[in-house]
Amino acid sequence: xxxxxxxxxxxxxxxxxxxxxxxxxxxxxxxxxxxRQTLGQGPEFLTYFQNEAQLEKSRLLSxxxxxxxPKGSFSTLEIQRTEQGDSAMYLCASxxxxxxxxxxxxxxxxxx
Amino acid sequence: DQQVKQNSPSLSVQEGRISILxxxxxxxxxxxxxxxxxxxxxxPTFLISISSIKDKNEDGRFTVFLNKSAKHLSLHIVPxxxxxxxxxxxxxxxxxxxxxLTFGKGTKLSVIP
Numbered sequence: 001x002x003x004x005x006x007x008x009x010x011x012x013x014x015x016x017x018x019x020x021x022x023x024x025x026x027x028x029x030x031x032x033x034x035x036r037q038t039l040g041q042g043p044e045f046l047t048y049f050q051n052e053a054q055l056e057k058s059r060l061l062s063x064x065x066x067x068x069x070p071k072g073s074f075s076t077l078e079i080q081r082t083e084q085g086d087s088a089m090y091l092c093a094s095x096x097x098x099x100x101x102x103x104x105x106x107x108x109x110x111x112x
Numbered sequence: 113d114q115q116v117k118q119n120s121p122s123l124s125v126q127e128g129r130i131s132i133l134x135x136x137x138x139x140x141x142x143x144x145x146x147x148x149x150x151x152x153x154x155x156p157t158f159l160i161s162i163s164s165i166k167d168k169n170e171d172g173r174f175t176v177f178l179n180k181s182a183k184h185l186s187l188h189i190v191p192x193x194x195x196x197x198x199x200x201x202x203x204x205x206x207x208x209x210x211x212x213l214t215f216g217k218g219t220k221l222s223v224i225p
Contacts, residue, residue, distance in 0.1 A: 031211065035213075041217055045212035048211050056211065056212060058212070100146055100161055102158060105154050106155050
């Protein structure tokens with residue numbers, strides 16, 4: 001069990017640029033989740049995959065956000081035309097059926 | 113509209129004493145509750161959980177109590193250790209076909225040696 005891995009750990013970009021984050025879940029977990037956490041808040045749910053199917057999306061996931069999990073293993077989260085308000089920690093979690101979600105250490109996004 | 117509330121942003125406890133962290137929720141559909149611990153620069157780590165069919169779950173030094181009628185849960189840590197110093201998040205899930213966790217804002221616990 002190598003844990004949930006996220007890459008990069010930090011990303012600094014200019015407003016208006018596109019960014020993409022990667023998440024590698026625990027290998028035997030078929031469920032994958034993305035959350036966003038801002039300062040002083042708890043993580044907020046963004047989206048959920050079971051295998052390659054995206055089954056839940058939060059209203060927080062605007063049109064500029066897209067997530068994929070093409071082969072049911074790793075996942076990517078892309079933000080297009082980044083805005084100041086996108087600055088946050090983006091957390092990925094994975095789980096198997098009826099088990100708690102295990103989180104990675106996150107990608108911290110800073111928008112200049 | 114915050115569905116999971118942790119009203120104490122911080123808590124200080126002497127080493128060896130009991131730490132009690134509280135959490136309230138408003139959504140009656142929540143039926144599974146979890147506590148996560150978070151150290152700086154790390155992701156949240158699962159600590160303990162409880163289903164709504166139970167009122168207590170114990171794991172070593174950690175016990176979670178659930179009072180459904182009051183929509184309240186608490187995490188007890190006894191005895192508290194300096195390594196327990198972290199931010200603790202309460203989270204809730206509705207079993208009605210949704211797998212998203214709804215988190216509180218967290219309570220920062222400081223255990224003083």
